[in-house]
Amino acid sequence: MQFTSVQKRAAAWIAIAILVLLALWQLGPVLTPFVVAAVLAYALTPLVNRLDRLGHGRMPRVLAVLLVELVFIVALLGLLLLVVPILAKELPLMRDQVPVLLDRLSGWIEPLLAQFGVKVSLDVASIKGLMLQYLNGNVEETLGSLLSSLKLGGSVALAVVGNAVLIPVALFYLLMDWDRFVGRIVELVPPHLREAFDSFTTESDTVLGQYLRGQLLVMLMLAVYYSVGLSLFGLDLAMPIGIFTGLAVFVPYLGFGLGLVLATLAGLLQFASIKALVMVAAVYGLGQLVESFFLTPRLVGERIGLHPLAVIFALLAFGQLFGFVGVLVALPASAVLLVGVRRVRASYLASKLYQG
Numbered sequence: 619m620q621f622t623s624v625q626k627r628a629a630a631w632i633a634i635a636i637l638v639l640l641a642l643w644q645l646g647p648v649l650t651p652f653v654v655a656a657v658l659a660y661a662l663t664p665l666v667n668r669l670d671r672l673g674h675g676r677m678p679r680v681l682a683v684l685l686v687e688l689v690f691i692v693a694l695l696g697l698l699l700l701v702v703p704i705l706a707k708e709l710p711l712m713r714d715q716v717p718v719l720l721d722r723l724s725g726w727i728e729p730l731l732a733q734f735g736v737k738v739s740l741d742v743a744s745i746k747g748l749m750l751q752y753l754n755g756n757v758e759e760t761l762g763s764l765l766s767s768l769k770l771g772g773s774v775a776l777a778v779v780g781n782a783v784l785i786p787v788a789l790f791y792l793l794m795d796w797d798r799f800v801g802r803i804v805e806l807v808p809p810h811l812r813e814a815f816d817s818f819t820t821e822s823d824t825v826l827g828q829y830l831r832g833q834l835l836v837m838l839m840l841a842v843y844y845s846v847g848l849s850l851f852g853l854d855l856a857m858p859i860g861i862f863t864g865l866a867v868f869v870p871y872l873g874f875g876l877g878l879v880l881a882t883l884a885g886l887l888q889f890a891s892i893k894a895l896v897m898v899a900a901v902y903g904l905g906q907l908v909e910s911f912f913l914t915p916r917l918v919g920e921r922i923g924l925h926p927l928a929v930i931f932a933l934l935a936f937g938q939l940f941g942f943v944g945v946l947v948a949l950p951a952s953a954v955l956l957v958g959v960r961r962v963r964a965s966y967l968a969s970k971l972y973q974g
Contacts, residue, residue, distance in 0.1 A: 651781045655788035657947070661830060662686050662789075663796045683793040687786065700862040701880070773776060818957060825953045832918040833868060833949075840864035840909060847901035848881060851893070855884045863902075867909065869945065874909075878902050928952070 642649065669682040792799065807815045841864025848856035861878025879903065885894030915929055932952040936944035966972055 623691060633802060650807070651784040652788050654781075655785050657950075658690070658785075658789050659792035659796055660826075662690060663793060666793055666796075679794060683790060687789060691786065691816075697862065697865050700858045755937055788961055818961065822954045822957045829950055830951050836909065836913045836948050837865050837868055839913060840867055840905065842906055843908075844877065844881075844901065847905070848897065851897040852902070853884075853897065854888055855880075859884060862926065863905075874906060909930060 665686045666682045669677060670679060841861045844863045845857050845860030848860050859877060859880050861875065866873030866876060878898065882894065882898045885897050929949065932948045933945060936948035936951065
């Protein structure tokens with residue numbers, strides 16, 4: 619049986635794709651920091667190039683790269699440090715308010731269950747004692763348990779520290795030589811496919827730019843909404859919790875969940891009443907509805923051409939396949955896949971297979 623040249627080329631490309639996928643699968647943990655650095659470099663390279671143009675060549679590129687990377691790291695640390703004032707205020711409140719909350723909980727649950735013939739007697743004193751002992755635990759025990767956990771999960775801790783060091787280093791070199799790296803990759807594309815490849819990458823770049831602008835707009839709007847909404851209920855920590863929740867929604871589900879937990883805990887400790895639950899239900903319930911069914915589909919989904927259902931499916935599918943990293947890259951990766959699907963569909967509709 620003789621194979622045509624087209625069939626041979628197709629088989630060769632399929633074999634190359636399989637080998638690349640196998641290599642990526644086996645080297646996944648090693649490639650993770652480099653992939654993260656490459657994604658960041660793609661997003662930050664336009665800023666570096668703009669600084670180059672503004673300096674008219676007088677600013678060395680290394681200085682522009684260091685400035686952009688430093689600003690990015692400071693902004694990221696600033697987001698993480700938003701949690702510090704929250705914890706600094708909530709931990710002392712927990713020692714003061716937990717006993718009061720337990721007393722109120724006991725006084726509410728016991729009469730409620732008694733109406734249904736269920737007699738329950740909570741040993742509130744013992745529960746309070748255990749919780750206060752835990753909250754007031756000495757530093758030696760805390761350090762001992764921390765060191766023990768680090769010994770058990772040493773590889774995890776080492777991986778986190780290693781990535782924290784490796785990603786900025788890889789990002790620096792990628793920002794310095796981004797155009798050269800991209801040029802080397804483009805050289806591997808066969809000349810007869812270069813035009814289609816350039817068209818595909820140009821369209822993908824446009825779609826990803828629209829995604830980033832839409833996502834930033836969603837984050838800013840939600841940061842303002844949550845800050846104002848929590849402030850209207852009189853929450854003392856409304857500003858840091860609201861800003862953190864809004865900016866952390868860049869990580870779908872996890873960012874919202876962390877903000878929800880922080881707001882609930884802060885509300886219970888400050889108000890010590892049902893007002894805290896009403897606040898969280900009203901502000902975060904409405905915020906999730908607006909973000910899921912209006913802001914993200916309209917400002918992100920429509921900008922990249924994804925239907926709201928496709929946005930939800932992409933988040934779930936990539937999360938299932940690739941875990942936490944998959945959730946992070948779900949929408950931008952789906953945007954690139956969408957460009958490919960459009961081209962495959964157009965080729966199919968123009969083919970003899972479709973037209974008969």
